[in-house]
Amino acid sequence: MKLLYVATSDRFWPFLTGQAAYMKERGFELHAASSPGPLLDVFAASQKAQAWPVPMRRGFSPLDDLRALWRLWRLIRRIRPDVVHAHTPKAGLLSALAARAARAPVVVYTLHGLVWQTRKGWRRWLLIALERLACRLAHNTLSVSESVRRRAIAFGLAPPNRILRPANGSANGIDFERFDRRRVDMQVVRRLRRRYGLPDQALVIGFVGRLVPDKGIAELESVWTRLRDGFPQSHLLLTGDTEEHNPLPAALLAKLRLDPRVHFTEWQTNMPEHYCLMDLLVLPSRREGMPYAALEAAAMGVPSAAFACDGVVDAVEHGATGLLVSSGDIEALATACTCLLRDADLRLRLGRQARERAYGLYLQRPLWQTVYHIYCEALESKCCASRLRWKRPADLAAALAALVLLAPLLGLIALAVWASLGRPIFYRQLRPGLHERLFPIFKFRTMREGEAPDSERLTRFGSWLRRTSLDELPQLFNIIRGEMSFIGPRPLLERYLPYYTPRERLRHTVRPGLTGWAQIHGRNDLEWRQRLEMDVWYVEHACFLLELRIAAISVWNVAARRGAREDPGSWMLDLDVERLGI
Numbered sequence: 001m002k003l004l005y006v007a008t009s010d011r012f013w014p015f016l017t018g019q020a021a022y023m024k025e026r027g028f029e030l031h032a033a034s035s036p037g038p039l040l041d042v043f044a045a046s047q048k049a050q051a052w053p054v055p056m057r058r059g060f061s062p063l064d065d066l067r068a069l070w071r072l073w074r075l076i077r078r079i080r081p082d083v084v085h086a087h088t089p090k091a092g093l094l095s096a097l098a099a100r101a102a103r104a105p106v107v108v109y110t111l112h113g114l115v116w117q118t119r120k121g122w123r124r125w126l127l128i129a130l131e132r133l134a135c136r137l138a139h140n141t142l143s144v145s146e147s148v149r150r151r152a153i154a155f156g157l158a159p160p161n162r163i164l165r166p167a168n169g170s171a172n173g174i175d176f177e178r179f180d181r182r183r184v185d186m187q188v189v190r191r192l193r194r195r196y197g198l199p200d201q202a203l204v205i206g207f208v209g210r211l212v213p214d215k216g217i218a219e220l221e222s223v224w225t226r227l228r229d230g231f232p233q234s235h236l237l238l239t240g241d242t243e244e245h246n247p248l249p250a251a252l253l254a255k256l257r258l259d260p261r262v263h264f265t266e267w268q269t270n271m272p273e274h275y276c277l278m279d280l281l282v283l284p285s286r287r288e289g290m291p292y293a294a295l296e297a298a299a300m301g302v303p304s305a306a307f308a309c310d311g312v313v314d315a316v317e318h319g320a321t322g323l324l325v326s327s328g329d330i331e332a333l334a335t336a337c338t339c340l341l342r343d344a345d346l347r348l349r350l351g352r353q354a355r356e357r358a359y360g361l362y363l364q365r366p367l368w369q370t371v372y373h374i375y376c377e378a379l380e381s382k383c384c385a386s387r388l389r390w391k392r393p394a395d396l397a398a399a400l401a402a403l404v405l406l407a408p409l410l411g412l413i414a415l416a417v418w419a420s421l422g423r424p425i426f427y428r429q430l431r432p433g434l435h436e437r438l439f440p441i442f443k444f445r446t447m448r449e450g451e452a453p454d455s456e457r458l459t460r461f462g463s464w465l466r467r468t469s470l471d472e473l474p475q476l477f478n479i480i481r482g483e484m485s486f487i488g489p490r491p492l493l494e495r496y497l498p499y500y501t502p503r504e505r506l507r508h509t510v511r512p513g514l515t516g517w518a519q520i521h522g523r524n525d526l527e528w529r530q531r532l533e534m535d536v537w538y539v540e541h542a543c544f545l546l547e548l549r550i551a552a553i554s555v556w557n558v559a560a561r562r563g564a565r566e567d568p569g570s571w572m573l574d575l576d577v578e579r580l581g582i
Contacts, residue, residue, distance in 0.1 A: 001028050009056075076095075093131075093137075113310075178272060301351035305325075487550050498576075504532045
């Protein structure tokens, strides 16, 4: 299988180191495309990938974007990747368009943040529309943090089931062997102090990131103005580059450069040594996805003071690993920095707790495993869909024919339900179906209304309907509507969704069915683990002959009344109860 990574700039590739090699070990042939640059070549060499230079500009440039789109389409047509995984907004939109046009089987887009959060007017709504297009074109959108995922869902970028947060978030986790203060050569740190002119006893306030307005550089300058006179031994260390297409005000940049206690390092690769220079990290960002600076600083035992915007609230735990204040509140951020600068014991405690929390949440391998499973699930879904192209037309034709033939029986049952239970005649309940989308499943009512246990509300006629499976006949309407199939995993309760394993979630890559592989092997007599594994086995092996076999055995089981129970809940634990161990 071939995996193509796409990013806008070559400076993104260090953030994917290790993950690509992990995919290589599991059988993927790796390809990487971004704007040309030395880091693209370094990444390709270290991860054993094929590098493809495709010029892309971060800013808005229609003609350049069209050229990049054309080059990406030609590239995808040339290498025929099984999975296209795009990172960063510009690459996400262009590669999703190109991949769909080139008929790539699976497109994955990682949402690193929401650039429109700091825009206003028509630009904001245009960026939202473009981001929504990128997410809708992707088969799966991965969010680097839960707060960004919630914001994306709230703005309708994609349905909730298609915006996933791998593991605990971030794009690649943290390499805790590299970001470990005990492994840093202190001779290198001392040389960096001399290079930047930092006295040995200086209190260093650090900032790491692009020097652009969205990172809150103006707010940082205001905070620094409030701190510098109160702490004569303090220095500000800015690690990052400016950008031509998104520049800082010239007066602001000049003011910072003229301050002898403000030090610019430009963009750096030896970040562990730079974090060792810092006593605290300041994050005045107006928006974030998942701030790697906060995670890396935490791994190095450096506490953070930050605005509590999306992404930051996932990376920093207020009072435990750093201090958070309301977004835009410069006075509060300056006060938080003052607390940390004055109290060395507080800095030490928060830094130690920051590393412990980061180690517990952001190890790399669990995240890589989750992303790998997402690839596999998406490929399985596409493979199954191609094998079962004939199934939807066959289901529709058979359901219409069955509805005509069984209309008298349906009418008689409806009259009997109305006479014995009154209205409503049908029982409706939301169940997750294809791709975990919720739909209303229809059944004939079998129980009286009320608060009594199910066993007491179940009527004699309802019991007979359940034993004969006739209560399921209204699901013919679900089949006609395209929500169900005759054969497939039975649709279970919505509340079970959080308790499936990644493998078990494959059951939702096909339409649920009236009957399935699990139903003909014991139906309600199976344990949950067996039942769900049989559903996944069906997904992996579905074909025309298997469908015929399941249909024939199901008809025989219904006629012989095998495997059905009137009240499975009376003996079988609910899935969520079983897996929570309650």
